[in-house]
Amino acid sequence: MKTKKTVGEMVARTGIRIPLVIWSLAVLYPLFWMFLGAFKSNAEIYANPWGFPESFNYQNFITAWSDYNIDTSVFNSLIVTVIGAVLCLALAIPTAYAIERLRFRGSGALFTLYISAMMIPMVLGWIPLFFLLAQFNMLDSILGLGVVYALSQLPFTIFVLTSFMSTIPKSLEESAAMDGMSPYGILWKIVTPLTMSGIITVTIMNAIQFWNEYFMALIFLQSSENYTLALAIDFISNEAQYTNAWGTLFASLVIAITPVIILYAIFQRRITKGMTEGAIKG
Amino acid sequence: MNKKFKWHWLAIVLAMFLLIFAAACGADEVPDEGGDDDTSEESGEDDSESDSDSDASGEEGEISGELEIQYFVGGYGDSWWKEVIEDFQATYPEVEIVEHAGPNINEEMRSRWVSDDPPDVVYIDGAGSSETQMVEDGQLMNLTDWAQDLELEDGTPLLDSFIAEPSDYDGELFSLPLVFDTWGTWYDAAWFEEGGYEVPSDFDSFMSTMGDLQENEDIEPFVTTGQHPYYMLRGMLYPAFGAAGGNELLEDIITGQEGAWETDEVRQVMENVAAMQEAGYIDGGTGALNHTQSQMNFLLHDNAFIPVGFWLPNEMADDVPEDFEFGFIPSPMNEAGDPMAVVPDLRPLAIAEEADNPEAAKAFVEFVFSEEYALSFSEHTGALMNIEGVDLSESEEVPPYLIEANDLINNESEVYYKPHPMSSDLETPVSDALISLMLGDIDVDEFIERAEEAAADYSGE
């Protein structure tokens, strides 16, 4: 009886593994292919699209790096990502706290307003936003783009943070208030640290968004010294259509994705933990 | 009590914000310092950025200040532009030139155009640009009078020296055609010679050559980009309409005249396209291909014919197999006995209505249109600048196919003109129906019905 169950279990485990392995391949192979493509010449990409390159040459990386100023773009992307992520948190944490913990009239309505903003088709606001930035002198500026990014993820961030904050026991705040701590103190010294896993989770998700975004960057940035990485890649990709330089494109895709993968490798435990602990609820 | 009051107060503040923004929406929120009364403004005084440089341009005769040039970089590359701009800089050292260039430049500069702060000179080419739209929106300077006085070095008026006439908008001139492009059909001359395939000269021989290719090489001989069906429209159909019905039919089609698609001539052309599809001559993958993919297939002999403009060899320069030899013919959609037809596609240079520095812009445009640069254009790009009588054979850097094609265009085929490019409002639905016809999803009747509908919608607007 007992052995039978284990045999059955083992079969089941193997059966379960098959789709998991297939899906892993489906995820990894295209990525792997992109890395290989970065080392191929253009002729090779067409002649032998899915195999190993004949020799590993770094020419594509050199071209991507030197001809397209990828280094500047990487720096710009970093700045815009940091501005976007920090500003987004600075705006979202107090509001999320107020909505979740301070009882006030209209809190439900305000929450609904923020949440429905997630449904706005972003495209619609791009052109008006352009004029707005022009008036604030924030056009073609990394700072301006950072602000736009921060606000674009604000609803989602508020949404996630409120659900994280709802899991903090009220008693902690109450006892801090008894001890005479000001509400500002409670927000920064009690609530913020306790929400840290949520903050990290949502910040990582936001940062990935900002790092990869390109439609808005395309519209709001103009001079090439302000290009973000996604924009530089879009530029290469467009040029690849006219010069057929796919190898360079893949090389720059690899350059773009590497920091994200490293970051993810470092923080993947945090992300998973954040998801599990916070348990975003409906 | 107190609490409630406070909360109402906050609610009111919030509502106020909403109202303010709603009110702001009601107002004209486009920053329109310039206003619309700008026809007489020549100097850059009213500009929002009002850089002090541009004021200098107001002085008579002096060409100085900042000159912004926007040019699209596509299949032709940018080496010719670099040379011209460098020379211009040397001639006018006072001018500070700012280049806006790249494959994506039309998207990047769009925002500048919207906010009435455009560059001074614009070369209109590539995805995301539309001369017709720019004229309709009044973004381009009316050049009708100024261009009358332009002359080439030898004293012939510029307007008499064009190979193809500029776009005509009710008798007014808003742009000068810089690049003379022609769509045609390409083949590998070396391959054809080796395999003994006949280079087609009309639709019947086109079909029979494709039949031979299909049989002997086991390929679908014809390919184009299905992601941009206008390659087919401009490259194959315009010449076909020209050959069948002349300039008149072409004009009716492009301006969306009612009934143009229902004429017998057009129906015959569309029947021919359907015949190519039914015979299996059109690559089944066409629908998925972007233009470089289709061109790559062509170079790799997966297909034998492709309709593209003159930029093809330059665009694909890095990927041409060793024994490949470009051959170019006007698209062979003409009936036997008729001459082959060519419909030029012009890429114009224009000056912005709101140019900060119109004097320098005019100087630049005048500078560019010369026989010297026409020759150097052919050398750099393997294509033609729109100036007549440039002797290409005197330069060794001009590729042989171009001289041949030039000859073919000048001597053996009929040139038809479209009045101006087709508006994208008409071209898009027609192209959509066309790709369905090429994939065999609809028949000729359905195609004509849809094209007529599109034309009716377009003229109704």
Place this chain on the structure above:
Amino acid sequence: MVQPKKQKYIFLAFCLVPTFIMFSIFTLYPMFSGLYFSFFEWSGSSQTREYVGLDNYRRMFNDDIIPRTIYHDYFLVATKVVGIMIMALFIAVALTQLKIKEAPFYRIVFFFPNIMSVVVIGILWTFIYNPNLGLVNSGLEAIGLESWTRPWLGSTTWALPSLVLPSIWAGIGLFMLLLMGGIANISKSNFEAAEIDGASEWQQFWHVTLPLIWPQIKISILYIVITTLNGSFIIVQVMTGGGPDNSTHVMGSYLYQQAFNQYNFGYGATIGVMILALSLITVLLLQFLLRRDKVEY
């Protein structure tokens, strides 16, 4: 007592007002002015524009392509919801409930596509579907199914279904983590109790796991629906541009084409209004359909 109250309000204002002002300026205002443009005929690339009242709306109701874009959008929504939820649920349960040693590996790998830009994913999958070089057709040929090969993105029949796979591929990771979070929070005693009652693993899944992670499932579905309705245009734009013959246009890509390729920004804004309206209706409807009493644990 008045003093602390006042302070409390100041604190509340501190929490809410700056954020709301920024939100109004950078989100609400652009959106409302976008909506406002739907009453204009405007190319979106110059200053000239003309008030045309409801003309754009009339045009929208007579546009044959609009119903198709709506259908395409909901096709993507439905297939994505079903595909992603089944896969993510399967993976989440497999990785948490069944003791698989290499679970962390899968967890890391499956999240990879989520950290990639949609643009990158689009370019990648365009190559995978390429009729000549593509992995899909080469794969089918390799296993002898040559008759199944087709120009996936180039066929009016297959292009839209072909977009589903990349969307699912890119979406699973996030929802897998969300559901795993939910499952991990279920206390062990629930399963022990079920086991004592003699429930099979399948029954446990059906009667314990599923009801207890319902909130996560619900939020996942809503999130997929919302992001698909207003973000699916990016992948369409990159992979097919809406073609061939509009067979893959979704509302967003059609908006983009009208506003930015055909210079009908006013009409594009009108389509934007429709997207907004449909998204709101859909989400409200879903909220209602997915309502199920929360199970306390």
